[in-house]
Amino acid sequence: MIDELVEIRVIAGQETAFVAAVKQAKPLFLAAKGCHGLRLTRSIEVPDLFRLLVRWETVEDHMVGFRNSDAFGEWRRLAGPHFAKPPHVEHLETMIAE
Numbered sequence: 001m002i003d004e005l006v007e008i009r010v011i012a013g014q015e016t017a018f019v020a021a022v023k024q025a026k027p028l029f030l031a032a033k034g035c036h037g038l039r040l041t042r043s044i045e046v047p048d049l050f051r052l053l054v055r056w057e058t059v060e061d062h063m064v065g066f067r068n069s070d071a072f073g074e075w076r077r078l079a080g081p082h083f084a085k086p087p088h089v090e091h092l093e094t095m096i097a098e
Helices: 015-030 059-066 070-082
Strands: 002-009 035-042 049-056 088-092
Touching: 002 059, 015 035, 015 049, 015 070, 049 059
Parallel strands: none
Antiparallel strands: 002 049, 002 088, 035 049
């Protein structure tokens, strides 16, 4: 299991619309092979900074399966207009858990 961490800067004033877009796109992720859930967080100190954490079975499920799907295109159509700049994406593996 890996986590995809996406740091997203949102255009000022579009934060509410961005959250609504992610909520609308959530089923696209959940229907993808290997997706085990997602969570969206917002920085308290930097209100235009959001972090999307998506749990995947493998990096390939994200980078090959989802990224090459129509669902990814729909995700970008919904959320992309709110991006202030291109998102930063990393893949993480858990070393120590609760």
